[in-house]
Amino acid sequence: MIRRIRVLVVDDSALMRKLIPQILARDPEIEVVGTAMDGAFGLKKIEELRPDVVTLDLEMPRMDGIETLRQITRKHRVPVIVVSALTTEGAAATFKALALGALDFVAKPRDAASIHMDEIAADLIAKIKVASKTRMRNVAAPAIAERPKPMKPTPQRPRKDPTRVVAIGVSTGGPNALQYLLSQLPGDFPATILVVQHMPEGFTEMFARRLNECCAIDVKEAQSGDLLVAGRALVCPGDRHMKVRRMPLADTIVLSDEPRVNGHRPSVDVLFKSVGAEFGSRAVGVLMTGMGDDGANGMGVIKDAGGLTIAQTEESCVVFGMPKAAIERGYAMRIVPLEMLSMTLVHQCSAERSPNAQKVHLEL
C-alpha cells in the first residue's frame, strides 16, 4: 500500500479547517493528519505529527503565518503551501512568504458550490503532491526585498525598440525563479520581456511591483496597449490572456478574456504562439519550472518560426514539468540551468547577436 501524503492544515478559520481537509479527502493519496488554529499550535503539531506538507494561512492571531513560516523553515524544513486570501496585503504577504521559502501558494477556496472549487481543489491537490516530493531546499532567494529599495524614478528612460522579444512561461516554483532571473538582468537589457506566470487573479499586480523593486529592469503588470520596450518586463495579469500586436507606431500587447487554454488563463501557449507568429526569428521562448505542459507546443511554434527556445534544466526546477514536455517534444533548442539563464539571455539578445546581425553573418 502506498504511503499517503500527510498534510497539516494551519488556518485560523474553523470553516477552512473543515473545508480544506474535505477538499483533500477527495484524493486517495492525501491524508490530512491534523489541523491547527494558529501558528503556535501549528509548530507544535508539526513536531508531533511530522507531516509531509503544511498548508498555511498567513493571517492568523497570535503567531501569524509569516513568523510561523520563518520558524518552520528554520527548524522543520517541511514544505509549506500558503493558502492566501485575495487582498493587496494578502498578496504582499504571500510574496514575502514565497521569498521566505514557502514552496507555492494557492488562492483561498471560494464559492463551494461553483466550478471554481474544482479548479482550486485540483490546484491545491497538485501542489501538495509536488510539495511532498520536494525536499525543502535552501531557497537561494537572491535579492529578497527585505531591503526595500527606494521607488525607482518613474520610467523616464528613452523608449528604445527591443532587439528581441523574450517570452517567459513559468508556473509552480515560478515566483522565486523569476525573481532570481529578472534581478540578474542589467538595467540596459536590450530586449523586452513578456511573462506568463500561472497565478490567480489579484496577485499579479503585487507580484510585478515586488519584482520591480528588486530588479534593475522595469517590471509592471501588463495592460492592454502597453508597448514592448527594451529593458522592461510585462507580467500578464491573472485570469487574462496576453498576446502581442504590431501596430503602425509601435509593438504592443493586448489582453483578452478568451477561454482557458490547457486549463490555464493566462496560458503560456497563447503568448508563445502569438510571439512566434508576430516576431519570428526575433522571438525567444523560455519555459521554466512548472507543472503540466502549458507552453510546450508554443515553444514548437517559436522554434518553427525561426526563434530561439530555451528550457530550464531539471535540477534547477522546483517542478520539471513544462520544460520536460518541451524537451521531450523536441521543441527546446537550449537547456539551461536557472543560474545561467540571465547570461544566456543577455548574450542572445545583445544588439550584435540579434537575428538581423546573424542573418548578415550567415549570408557571408
Added chain:
Amino acid sequence: MNFFSDERAAEMRELFFESAAELLQTLNEEGLKLEKHPQDGEILREVRRAVHTLKGDSAACGYQELSELAHQLEDALTPEVAESAKQALAEVVLIAADTFSSMLSAYRGQMQPPDGEELQQQILSLTRKPAAKIRHKLQARFAWSEYEQILIADTLANGEAVFNIALSIDPHCPMRSAALQLIRNVLEECGRMLAIVPDPGAPAQDVDVVEGAIASRLPLDAIEKKCRIPSVVSELLVRDMRAPAPASDIVQQVTALLEDQDEPLLHAEELPVETAVSPEATAAGAANASNPQPPATSFSGMENLLRVDAERIDAVLNLIGELVIAKSMLHQAFADFDKRFPRDPLKVRFSDAMAFQARILNDLQKSVMKIRMVPVEQLFRRFPRVVRDVAKSCGKEVNLVTSGQDTDLDKSILDSLAEPLAHLVRNSVDHGIETPEERIRAGKPAQGTVKMAAYHQGNQIVIEISDDGRGIDRDKLVAKALERDILSQSEAAELNEQDVLELVFHPGLSTADHVTAISGRGVGMDVVRSVLNRLKGSINIITTAGRGTTFYLKVPLTLAIIKALLFRVGERMYAVPLASVTEITRASQSDVHRVDSHDVISLRDEVLALVHLHDMTGHGLSPKKLFIVVVTLGDRKFGLVVDSLVGEEELVIKTLDDHLVATELVSGASIRGDGSVVLILNIPSVVARLGRTPVMMGASA
C-alpha cells in the same frame, strides 16, 4: 455540478453560520473598544482579522455579497483611515456588524441578502478624503494606454490638434447603450478618434463617463457645442492637448492632472490599494510580524479545543442517566441479597465494589456535566452592544458593569436565558435609567450604571441585573392594573408590596407610558417568567424608588440531573427539586386554619399557605397527621401537603414530550432503580393552580 454533496455543503454552511456568529460577536466587541480607543492598532488588527476571516469564509460558501462587503471593509481598516476617521470608524464597524448579521440571516433563510448600500457608503466616506464630499464635478482620467499615448504624441507632432474629451452620461438617461452609441457617433463626427474608453465592446449599463481623444480641425468651442447632447450628456470636459507642454510630456501632464484633482476619480476602489502600501501600513505589518510570540502558558487553556455537537454530549449524558438507574437497581438487588444472606462473606466485596463504582459514576457524571457547562460570559458579552445601542437611541448615558463572567452554566439553560436577559437589560436602560438631566436633578451622576452579575448559590446560579435608575413605581403599576381591569379595587387594596411587584409579570402590562421600539417588542415580562419556570428557576424583583431595581434570576446548574425530594400522594410518587425545599414539617388536621378560602398553618409564627396535592390527583382522603413539605417560590413559602415521604435521591430527568403530558404541573419524569416512575412537579404551576393566591388567580385566569 456541486463540488460537495448536499449534505456536506449543508454541514459546511452550518459551520459557517456558527463561526460567522462568533466573528460578528468579536466585531461588536472590538468595535465598542475601538469607539473608546480609536487609535489602538491592536484593536484595529483584531477587527481586521475578524473581517478578513469572515470574508474568506463567506467567499468559500459562495456568499459573494457578504464577502465583497467584508473585502471593502477590510481594505478600509488601515491605521491611516483610523487616524483620519476617529470614532467614525468604530461606528462603521458596528454598522458593518449589523449589516453582516442581517445578511447572514437572509442567507440562512435562503433569501436575497440586503444590498448593504448604507455600509458601502459609509466605507466609501471613510476612505474618501474630506474634500471629496463637495465634489460633484466631472472628473476625468484620460488614462490612455502607452500605445494611445504615443499615437496622440505622434499626431500632435504632425501638427494636428488633439482634444481630450470627457462626457458624463446623464444618470436619468434611460437607454445607456443607445446613449453610448450616440456619443461615439458624435465624437467621430468631431474628428479622427485616437482613443476611447470604455471600449465599444464593454457592457453599457455600468458606464457613467466616456472619455475620448480626438484629432480634429474644429475649434474647441465647436467641439464642445457638438458634444453637448441634450438629455444624454450631463457634463462635459474638453481639453486642447496642444498645451504649452511639449508633446513627449503627455504622461506627466496626465499625472499632474491627476494630482490636481487629488482624488481616486472614477475608480474609488483603487484608493485602498494605494493607502495599503504606504510606509505606515508596511511598518505596522512588520511590527505585527515581529511581535514577540505570547508566552507558552497563555494558550495552554485553549490547547485542545473541540467543537462538538451538543446532541452527542446529551447522548452521553443520557447513557450516564441509564447507568445511574442501573446503579440503583444494583443497590436494591444488593439490599435484597443482604437480607437473604446477612452473613455471607461475599457481601463485603460486593459493597466495596459498589462503593467504588458509585464514586466513579459520580465523577463521570460530574465530568460530563462539566462538558455542558459554559461560562456565563458567552451570554454577557452580547450586552455591551445592546446597552450602547439602547442608551444611544434614548439619549441616555449608561455604563455596563459585569461580574462573575466565569461562572459556569448549562449550555441549554444559558441559551434559553438569552432572550429574557436581553429584555431585562433593555428594560433597565429604557425604563430604569433616567435621562442625564433627570439624574442630575436627582443628585445622581449623569451616567447611569447597569450591572450584570452571576454567582453560585447552593445548587443554583443567580444572575442579577440591577440598575441605579428610578425604581419601579408601585402606585403607577396598580393604577395601570386597575385601568386595564386586571385588578378590582378591592383586590388592589389587599395587595402587599411584593404582590404589587408581581403585577409586572402580568401579560399585557407595561409600565412605560408609551411602548417604545426598544422594550416594547418580542418578549414581555410574562414571557421572562414563563421561561424561568420552564427552567425550574425563579425571578425576583427588589426595587427602591429613586435608587434602582434589581432582578434576581435563579436557575439550576443543570437540567439533566437534580437532587430531589421524593414523596407519595395517593398511589403516585412525586418529586420536587431539593433546592426549592426549605424544610419538612408535620402538622395535625387541627392546626389547619381556613382564611379566605385558603388553608393555612402557623409555622413558627409565620402564616404558611398550604397546597393540597390531593386536589391534583383527585382523591381527597385527609389523614389526621399531615406531612408538609415547605417550598420557596420567589420569596414566598408554601406548604405542600403530602401523604408520606420517600426520601432524597438523585434523579435523571427524562423530558416528557408535550403530547405525553398535557399538564403544566409536571415538568419531567424520572425512572428509579426499581423501575418505578417519578413525576417531577413544576412548583410554580402547582402553586398557581392549587395554591390560589390572589395575584396568581388573576394571572392564570
